[in-house]
Amino acid sequence: NLKYDANKGVTVEFWMKKDGFAAANTSEVIFDLWNNNPLSSTANAGYGRLTVFLSSSTGLVDKIGVLRQSGSFNHGMGSTERLDTGLTTIADSNWHHYAIVVKNKGASNHNFVDLYRDGTFVSSTSKAATLNEVTGTMQATIGAAITQIQGDSAGGIGFGKLSASLDEFRFWKTARTEEQIGLFYKTHIGGGTNTDDANTD
Numbered sequence: 001n002l003k004y005d006a007n008k009g010v011t012v013e014f015w016m017k018k019d020g021f022a023a024a025n026t027s028e029v030i031f032d033l034w035n036n037n038p039l040s041s042t043a044n045a046g047y048g049r050l051t052v053f054l055s056s057s058t059g060l061v062d063k064i065g066v067l068r069q070s071g072s073f074n075h076g077m078g079s080t081e082r083l084d085t086g087l088t089t090i091a092d093s094n095w096h097h098y099a100i101v102v103k104n105k106g107a108s109n110h111n112f113v114d115l116y117r118d119g120t121f122v123s124s125t126s127k128a129a130t131l132n133e134v135t136g137t138m139q140a141t142i143g144a145a146i147t148q149i150q151g152d153s154a155g156g157i158g159f160g161k162l163s164a165s166l167d168e169f170r171f172w173k174t175a176r177t178e179e180q181i182g183l184f185y186k187t188h189i190g191g192g193t194n195t196d197d198a199n200t201d
Helices: 176-183
Strands: 010-019 027-034 049-055 063-069 079-084 095-106 110-117 121-125 139-142 165-172
Touching: 010 049, 027 165, 063 095, 063 176, 079 110, 079 121, 079 176, 110 176, 139 165
Parallel strands: none
Antiparallel strands: 010 095, 010 165, 027 049, 027 139, 049 063, 063 079, 095 110, 110 121
């Protein structure tokens, strides 16, 4: 259920209403996916992670952060992107829908992170490297970290708690298109069942 293969793509969707940040200069985790590979002081090709987070630091209150790690992305702290939401601040006390799409694409083997807000594309970033498929015992948390963040001296499950309301969280094992996000972000989507396998991704 938590397959993380950027060649096929991964999409994280959710509604969020945020009234404020719990503290200054802190990070709040929305979603954290990890393959249970232990932390290493050096680059670890087996370590894999996808973290979606917010920051209350100056100049970042209007952005959603995405940390992705696997293979060549593991050097140093992996690759952290800050995606502009088009809002003055995410903590505007209004419900907004966000969709984050992570996918390898293009002849130059770039990994892209695209952000949609309220069904509309708003920003994108890329790195000139291929994000390898993450394998292992996949676990994830919503609203806090799953384990210690690589490079931190402290932390663990439950750290980086999110101060916000979430609804209609969806994890897709594929890259959702702009059309799919725009059409379905306000409607129910039936999960895959034995009789209805249209949405098994």
